[in-house]
Amino acid sequence: MKKVAFKTLGCRLNQYETDAIASQFQDNGFKLVPFDKEADVYVINSCTVTHQSDHKSRNFISQANRKNPDSVLVVTGCMANNAKTELEGRNEINYVVENDHKSSVYSLVEAHYNGEIFHPSKINSDLFSYGSTDKGFHTRSMVKIQDGCDNFCTFCIIPSVRGRAVSRPIQDILDNVKNVVKNGAKEVVLTGVNIGRYEYESYKFDDVVEQILDLEGDFRLRISSIEPDGFGNKFLGLLNHPKMTPHLHLCLQSGSDPILLKMRRMYNIKRFKEIVNKVRSVRADFNITTDIIIGFPDESDQDFESTCNIIKDLQFGHVHAFKYSIRKGTRAERMPAQVDERIKTQRSEVLREIADDVKFQYRKQFIGKEQIVLVEKTDGKNAKGYGEHYVPVVFEGCELKRNHFYKVKIKEITKDTDPVLIGEQVK
Amino acid sequence: MRSHKVIEIRNLTPSTYIIKMEKKDFTFKTGQYITLGFSGSIDRREYSIYSSEQDKFLEVLIKEVEDGLVSKKLKRCKPGDYLDVDGPFGHFSLKEDEISKKKFLFIATGTGISPIHSFIATHPNMDYQLLHGVRKEEEAYERESYQNNNYILCTSRENSGDFYGRVTEYLKQNPVPSDTVCYLCGNCHMIYEAYDILEKQGINLGPIHTEVYF
Numbered sequence: 001m002k003k004v005a006f007k008t009l010g011c012r013l014n015q016y017e018t019d020a021i022a023s024q025f026q027d028n029g030f031k032l033v034p035f036d037k038e039a040d041v042y043v044i045n046s047c048t049v050t051h052q053s054d055h056k057s058r059n060f061i062s063q064a065n066r067k068n069p070d071s072v073l074v075v076t077g078c079m080a081n082n083a084k085t086e087l088e089g090r091n092e093i094n095y096v097v098e099n100d101h102k103s104s105v106y107s108l109v110e111a112h113y114n115g116e117i118f119h120p121s122k123i124n125s126d127l128f129s130y131g132s133t134d135k136g137f138h139t140r141s142m143v144k145i146q147d148g149c150d151n152f153c154t155f156c157i158i159p160s161v162r163g164r165a166v167s168r169p170i171q172d173i174l175d176n177v178k179n180v181v182k183n184g185a186k187e188v189v190l191t192g193v194n195i196g197r198y199e200y201e202s203y204k205f206d207d208v209v210e211q212i213l214d215l216e217g218d219f220r221l222r223i224s225s226i227e228p229d230g231f232g233n234k235f236l237g238l239l240n241h242p243k244m245t246p247h248l249h250l251c252l253q254s255g256s257d258p259i260l261l262k263m264r265r266m267y268n269i270k271r272f273k274e275i276v277n278k279v280r281s282v283r284a285d286f287n288i289t290t291d292i293i294i295g296f297p298d299e300s301d302q303d304f305e306s307t308c309n310i311i312k313d314l315q316f317g318h319v320h321a322f323k324y325s326i327r328k329g330t331r332a333e334r335m336p337a338q339v340d341e342r343i344k345t346q347r348s349e350v351l352r353e354i355a356d357d358v359k360f361q362y363r364k365q366f367i368g369k370e371q372i373v374l375v376e377k378t379d380g381k382n383a384k385g386y387g388e389h390y391v392p393v394v395f396e397g398c399e400l401k402r403n404h405f406y407k408v409k410i411k412e413i414t415k416d417t418d419p420v421l422i423g424e425q426v427k
Numbered sequence: 428m429r430s431h432k433v434i435e436i437r438n439l440t441p442s443t444y445i446i447k448m449e450k451k452d453f454t455f456k457t458g459q460y461i462t463l464g465f466s467g468s469i470d471r472r473e474y475s476i477y478s479s480e481q482d483k484f485l486e487v488l489i490k491e492v493e494d495g496l497v498s499k500k501l502k503r504c505k506p507g508d509y510l511d512v513d514g515p516f517g518h519f520s521l522k523e524d525e526i527s528k529k530k531f532l533f534i535a536t537g538t539g540i541s542p543i544h545s546f547i548a549t550h551p552n553m554d555y556q557l558l559h560g561v562r563k564e565e566e567a568y569e570r571e572s573y574q575n576n577n578y579i580l581c582t583s584r585e586n587s588g589d590f591y592g593r594v595t596e597y598l599k600q601n602p603v604p605s606d607t608v609c610y611l612c613g614n615c616h617m618i619y620e621a622y623d624i625l626e627k628q629g630i631n632l633g634p635i636h637t638e639v640y641f
Contacts, residue, residue, distance in 0.1 A: 150516050152473070154641075229518075257622075261615040261639050266518065268622070331473070331641060 002113075004030040005039035007060045010047025012224045014077055016142035016191045017102055018045045020130035024106040035060070041072045041109055045102075046079035048157060051325040054079055065092040072112055076102045081161035099147075099162055100125045128168045139376045139385070139403050140222065141185035143176050144168065145208060146192030151227070153253075154264045154331035155296060155324060162193050167200040170208055174215065181217040186403055187245075187374050188212065189222045196230025206235040213241045218405075220374075220388065225249040225291075228275055229266035236275075239282045247287040247317075247390040248279060255307035259296055262335070269310065276314050285365060287317035287389040294351060295324045295344030297335035304347050308354050317362045317391065319355035323348055356417055363391050363419050366410045370426060373408045375400055387421070397425030429453065430466050430509045434484060436502075439568050442491040443538065444502055445477060448510060450485045455515035457549040458542045458638075462516070463487060464497060466509040472497040475541040475612075475638070476515065479548035485512070488541040488568060519612070519638040526550050529608045534594050534621055536560040536613030539640045540568060543612060547573060560594035560617060563587065595620045598628075605629035612638040 004025045008018040033039050042064035046057035057079045064073050075087055076097040087096045097120040104123040127147040148165040149158050198205040222245045254260050257268045280286050323344040326333050371387030378400040387393050395408045408423040431448040438444045457480050464471035478486035492498045533543040557578050564587035567580045580588035581597050590597045611618045618637050
């Protein structure tokens with residue numbers, strides 16, 4: 001039996017796409033092995049959003065080649081778009097597959113083993129033709145509703161590598177959700193590059209969410225990452241639906257209005273706070289997580305302080321902070337007053353401390369309360385999974401099973417950088 | 428990406444010019460922008476569309492940037508040259524249901540007037556006032572396109588416009604009725620300051636739309 005190993009970098013959309021490709025390999029008789037083991041095929045689903053992601057992708061390419069120089073090595077994802085020429089020049093890589101051909105990675109490898117060598121550009125191009133993710137890496141079932149982005153934030157390379165915003169037909173999405181729920185999925189996660197800008201015929205993002213929530217079945221819906229500019233009151237009104245999980249990853253990027261303008265974000269701090277307050281008026285313990293860019297050009301100490309203050313003020317459940325790095329071809333590349341790396345590092349440390357503290361305070365409030373946990377790993381007696389707020393929970397119980405919901409009473413919390421709630425099954 | 432033939436270059440000042448191109452089947456929503464560069468070149472820049480939705484050609488208003496790579500090259504292009512156009516992009520758009528019902532205030536600095544020109548050329552009957560902030564009178568790009576009483580030129584370096592000072596100063600001295608729909612397009616600093624002033628004057632967050640120029 002041939003073995004395949006995957007490495008996924010970056011966003012949830014990449015995770016979804018890897019899950020779908022991995023399922024296809026398994027459906028066709030391949031055995032999935034960890035990336036650090038010897039495999040016949042290595043697939044690296046890369047990211048190029050920062051220098052660091054490029055660096056990691058290059059390291060994984062070298063690692064795969066060291067493990068098995070005779071393997072079929074496929075590099076896909078955003079770095080494959082952004083650094084195509086460089087990657088195609090590396091002998092150890094067999095195929096460099098751009099995002100719009102990613103769904104055909106299996107067909108390419110299959111053809112390779114049949115002695116047919118295709119250039120990836122000659123194979124099927126379809127952003128939404130991924131199969132099911134039932135054999136993938138995640139218990140949650142991701143459903144892709146959209147791809148690409150037209151916002152052109154000044155720091156962001158994504159519109160260049162993912163292309164223009166494209167929305168999947170609503171009926172395909174509903175069929176996909178029905179199908180995964182029928183096959184046992186308990187949690188559906190909507191993914192895309194800028195899902196709030198979903199637009200297909202007369203349907204907007206809130207219409208998609210509403211119609212999914214109206215579907216029958218024992219499942220809950222999670223919205224993944226969403227921009228604060230792309231939705232309205234109808235969506236906010238859907239947040240108290242019993243199937244909707246109380247978690248939104250709302251990308252803030254900076255707590256300073258002048259910096260948000262320079263980033264060409266389409267909201268200001270006042271608007272962002274209004275959204276958060278509206279969301280938390282639905283449910284006070286709603287988990288709002290966010291992204292922050294540290295050291296965007298011209299970010300002053302005062303701008304940075306504003307960012308620190310808003311993190312404390314809004315009590316984010318988690319902050320994904322990363323240092324700004326120049327992406328070639330973006331507007332911010334040409335901005336003066338680039339911030340010194342040492343200052344970015346210092347600010348990162350300050351921000352991380354604040355974010356960790358806020359996260360701990362947020363999670364601590366669940367002690368004494370109950371969570372509905374979807375189990376991801378279990379030995380029958382002990383289980384690990386995520387509650388509806390997307391906070392990790394470990395608990396004890398009887399005859400626990402993976403991919404089942406359990407009501408858990410939270411007793412305590414660990415004190416590390418990613419605090420985990422500890423509880424016991426409520427029978 | 429489509430290749431569009433240049434029809435004409437119209438120089439407005441020594442550093443500012445309009446490129447008029449064939450439109451072909453290109454469609455857009457007034458207020459949107461395109462990216463532009465010479466055919467085959469990887470160097471591209473974003474420019475708001477200056478012409479109207481119904482014009483049979485496509486125009487962009489460009490200011491030559493000192494040490495700029497693309498704006499300098501584009502200035503040298505000639506009728507008959509081909510430029511690659513990608514887009515349209517952006518969400519800086521009028522709301523259809525407001526166009527004939529609301530009073531609009533457009534505030535622009537420099538070439539930030541480009542999408543505003545497109546708004547007004549597309550909907551010439553709309554009820555609007557336009558504040559245009561520039562340094563000198565010569566930068567009142569094609570002011571004859573606007574109804575005289577609706578266009579207020581604010582000049583900051585010389586007393587030659589309708590108002591001597593920045594648009595933000597004009598706003599402070601001339602408060603805006605709270606039911607006005609405001610569109611701001613220009614440099615970050617102006618948008619940031621004007622936004623604050625308008626909010627203090629009672630304009631709600633909803634009716635303020637912004638597009639930043641660098």
